[in-house]
Amino acid sequence: MKKKPNLIQNLNNITRESEKKKRILSSAIKVFGEKGFQNATIAGIAKDAGIGDATIYEYFKNKEDLLLAVPVEITKELIPNINDHMMGIKGAFNKLRKFIWWWLNFVEKNPGYGSIVLLEIKTNRTYVSTEAYQAARNFYQIVLDIIKEGQEEGTIKKEIDVYLARSLCVGAIEHIIIRWLLKDRRYSLIQYADPLTDLLIDSFKTLELEGSERMSLTSKGKCNPKE
Amino acid sequence: MKKKPNLIQNLNNITRESEKKKRILSSAIKVFGEKGFQNATIAGIAKDAGIGDATIYEYFKNKEDLLLAVPVEITKELIPNINDHMMGIKGAFNKLRKFIWWWLNFVEKNPGYGSIVLLEIKTNRTYVSTEAYQAARNFYQIVLDIIKEGQEEGTIKKEIDVYLARSLCVGAIEHIIIRWLLKDRRYSLIQYADPLTDLLIDSFKTLELEGSERMSLTSKGKCNPKE
DNA sequence: CTAATTTCCGAATTATATTCGGAGAACACA
DNA sequence: TGTGTTCTCCGAATATAATTCGGAAATTAG
Incomplete structure (x- = not known):
């Protein structure tokens, strides 16, 4: 889970961060929607989003947190x-x-x-x-x-x-x-x-x-x- | 998954088999009911039923089959x-x-x-x-x-x-x-x-x-x- | 340009479902 | 009752997938 930056974020930061987060969410909708929570895998979502598995955990606490x-x-x-x-x-x-x-x-x-x-x-x-x-x-x-x-x-x-x-x-x-x-x-x-x-x-x-x-x-x- | 016996079963057999199956089902209701499918474990159900984990697979194909x-x-x-x-x-x-x-x-x-x-x-x-x-x-x-x-x-x-x-x-x-x-x-x-x-x-x-x-x-x- | 911070991810770890192989119980039959 | 056969059970090994860890790469601050 990403820690909040300790200084005021600049706009680029915010934008890029939410870009990636949105990309993960978008892949999550796709994969969870097709396969269901149980059959969807973090690896599958990460691959669809074009990122590494571990990166998802920088933005979401765990698989269920991502779903919710x-x-x-x-x-x-x-x-x-x-x-x-x-x-x-x-x-x-x-x-x-x-x-x-x-x-x-x-x-x-x-x-x-x-x-x-x-x-x-x-x-x-x-x-x-x-x-x-x-x-x-x-x-x-x-x-x-x-x-x-x-x-x-x-x-x-x-x-x-x-x-x-x-x-x-x-x-x-x-x-x-x-x-x-x-x-x-x-x-x-x-x-x-x-x-x-x-x-x-x-x-x-x-x-x-x-x-x-x-x-x-x-x-x-x-x-x-x-x- | 248990194979069907190739001869006519005697009544004792039927009774004992369904006894154990019922015990597993009963524990499954309890554990699935309390924790949900995702958080319930085969080990937990087996323990509640007083049997080994692998025994469940003699009666049910897998975890989902047991649930259903x-x-x-x-x-x-x-x-x-x-x-x-x-x-x-x-x-x-x-x-x-x-x-x-x-x-x-x-x-x-x-x-x-x-x-x-x-x-x-x-x-x-x-x-x-x-x-x-x-x-x-x-x-x-x-x-x-x-x-x-x-x-x-x-x-x-x-x-x-x-x-x-x-x-x-x-x-x-x-x-x-x-x-x-x-x-x-x-x-x-x-x-x-x-x-x-x-x-x-x-x-x-x-x-x-x-x-x-x-x-x-x-x-x-x-x-x-x-x- | 350099140091500090943040982002990212490959590899290791952990949890748990499932399979494997064999011990022992029940049975069939002599 | 003895013996081979089949069935029941389960401890241990395997497989899959979530999660964590440690550090490399990128970005930012000054």
Whole structure:
């Protein structure tokens, strides 16, 4: 593990150091994503990054630390991205639909990252006490905020526990993604976005929304890019 | 790996062999359940079982094979058990409630088994092509049958995809269990059974059930034996 | 240009899964 | 019961891969 320099670093230093660190992380995503934590080797990651095995230990404490570093870096970039996509969308259910679509789409485009997060890290026993967990919390927080917004605007039942509702959303989405990751990935993930959203909306919505309003909120249509 | 005997085995043989195999499996549940696959050692399992390391390889191909053998054996015993509990319950929603309760209760009482299945195996990349996966399918089949029954009796919307509905149930339950396993397990899992069931029922039920009938189906109360 | 510091990595070390070879137990059969 | 055969078990050897160590090369400071 590299010691922090004892003087103020100059910019070149910072840049070059993060260059190499990023290169390792990038190879780690690739190799962990393809082979899984167990079957990936430090030697394989080092070779992919074009460096010596021991160099990895200058930047990461050990193999598990490297694994857990992946989502910390990436999730930080993800949250501004999803927030950006969410802009201008009005109503909790429309936001939820967009969020689910965005998430499935992202994993479909970045299966290596998805594998690391959902197959390797989510069930890692040390996970809950890591920085990676904090990063994930910020991401899941978005769902929580959507549900609370729905309760405030009156479209989501006040009496449901927002944390339970989040578990329902997150659990279902992740379960669908995990199955996709473990299968041959031939089918599209995004196709689940709308039917799943419809089911969730039925679960959450206040009873007064039955009837006229219902059709527009839970239509069978594809995710509407105009919206 | 032990070779199959080339003559008909006598009963003593069968008994003794399965005795030792069961002892190894029992220690495997304990050690894998406590430490996880990665941190568990063959030496540790052998020691717990009171045998030599190499003996494990007489019964299991390798460490992963041992891990995957755990649910195969246990799930076989589970399915008759849950079917037994399900007897005499009428109506899809009442069955669903009972099933969720039973599942959460089982994991709360057998966290070692739950850890192995949900933290180690569910996200194992070879899982889908193993016998363990087949065993799990039989278990999840129960949920599918309940949903189909609901559609036939008219309480569950005909237009929803039964597989998606199952993903919603299974995903939510497993997500709640995984969080519980990773946390300190101080709180009770069973407390989630009824609120979760209520949410799921709201998601699945046909619209005609709104109003009078709704209260009895999705009440906060316990599983209704009269229906 | 020289000394100090930092970065990098080949080689040694360590941990642990897996295999090997054979001792001893159980068995088959006379 | 005696003897050859098969099965069960495991201590010791091997193999693989993570991690550490020590020093060479590169960079920086002055």
